[in-house]
Amino acid sequence: MIYEGQLTDQNQGKFAIVVSRFNSAITERLLSGALASMKMVGVPKEQVDVCWVPGALEIPLMTQKLARSQKYTGIVTLGAVIKGDTDHYDLVINGVAQGVARVSLDEACPIVFGILTTDTLEQAQQRAGGKAGNKGGEVALSLLELCSLYQKI
Template identity: 55%
Template structure:
């Protein structure tokens, strides 16, 4: 048997978007893309909550708390970490990615990683609605697909 997620039957889904305030101009564009995609797939605006955190490093802790309350069908994480002149970039993106991954594994809550890791502000702009599309939109669709395939595996 082959199992594939699809983008149907989303009317009653509830989604949490955990967004980093750091690099807000980029993250706001990612949120717009995510919300537009969710709404296009039938999720009503009232079922989409946005939870702001200071930076990408704080996303995993809040995602863990959100997943534990079982209010949401899935979690989208959004942020932008832009490389600077120090190793801080590597520490933040690695901690964020590893922490977000652990949340999904240990809580069985569908969660997707939408934290951009770029070398420049221009690259982040391109990935948040520019020539490279909007990664917020892409991860929103990926979340719906993961929710769907997990639901199929449960039945």
């Protein structure tokens, strides 16, 4: 077995977090969770660059730019798309999901998807530090695990 759950020394490498400003009451909490999780496992804050973008649809483009710079070991994407009364939700979430997946494959860079997709604001709040935990922290740890595996292979 190549990977058994342990992280490599995270004092190596640089990481980026791309965060949507739209729904900032949620995304700021996701970012706090991500940064706290990275700190908890020994990633110094100097090794994490945070890049704010206007909305979720801008996340793939900025993620691609960061990946192409080859300065980052891995990238976390964070956002919150909350369903409204229109079809806009479906367009946004499909676009950002496909975009982030494409960037990860095209650029061969470990990237994790931390975009909340919820029906209500309350559901988003629960996933950003409420009863359901903080998905920002969870995806940050997933990125570190993915980077560890990626480096071993």
